[in-house]
Amino acid sequence: MATMRAVLPGPDGLAVGEVDRPEPGPVEVLVRVHAASVNPTDVKTVENGRRMDGGAATTPGYDVSGVVEAVGAGVRLYRPGDEVFGMIRFPHPGRAFADYVTAPPRHLALKPAGVDHVHAAALPLVSLTAWQALVDIASVQPGQRVLIHAAAGGVGHVAVQLAKELGAHVIGTASAAKHDFLRSLGADELIDYTATDFADVLEGLDVVVDTMGGDYGERSLSVLRDGGVLVNLLPPASPDLVDKAAARAIPAGFMLVEPDHADMRTIARLAGSGKLRAETDTVLPLEEAQKAHDRVATGRARGKVVLTTV
């Protein structure tokens, strides 16, 4: 059987090992990975040794960009040679930090020709998250005031662009050194969270996207208007937050991103037309997966950390 390189968790951290190359099953494609990006969920899974679906940690990686190598029975969406990108199988193991990965075709979309593999691999999980938060949950309308926490991070920097695309007035929290970057992405107002508590200076907002959790939940609720929307990307720290929010007609439940073909095609269209772009904080070869995880674990990345395989 053919083998390939894959990142494997071990006692001394992540390392590249030689494993069997997977075969595409029915309604699966085999992708030759060119680039794969790291998300905090990869880091948490490896650190906890447990997956979100309860299984043991394995080869991490959900976000991929590459070339279709082979297709399984029944696949009509792609042919060998097609360039694709997507978020594979989340929250079950994606195993994208490898030379090859299998994927359900509808977890992918055709990669826009003008976006290289590194920048395409940076987009899927964070863009799906931001799109599903802003469109499906918050139904953001033109002119609405939207606050995005950790605006310079992976989710934040695409959420800023997508909220602007939806016509919102976008407010972000970020340290001052990242404000110029966020202005270049279209942010209208920025709050340096190291100097100012956003809860002291904001009120009456329509939507808050909370990427921070902890006491950010209560404080985010305090800056929303009655009937606004709080999107929690982490489970609320306080058990009564959702009830408290409901008393003010504010939906505030925890949201988990889902693979979605239509959303991926929207992301491909926006990226292809230059309306959505990923910022890369760090690009490293697959062998440096541990260093890439360490960078994400700092919580200081500006945009995304990407691994390359070719």
Ligand SMILES: NC(=O)c1ccc[n+]([C@@H]2O[C@H](COP(=O)([O-])OP(=O)(O)OC[C@H]3O[C@@H](n4cnc5c(N)ncnc54)[C@H](OP(=O)(O)O)[C@@H]3O)[C@@H](O)[C@H]2O)c1
């Ligand atoms: N529920 C879901 O489906 C879902 C999906 C995606 C992500 N998430 C979660 O959302 C969180 C964010 O993900 P991510 O990929 O965006 O993380 P990330 O890229 O690691 O975020 C890094 C950014 O956070 C900023 N930051 C750190 N502390 C901050 C604070 N107190 N206020 C404002 N900004 C701050 C940093 O900017 P400074 O250097 O300026 O501090 C940095 O730019 C993670 O916990 C992740 O697991 C959940």
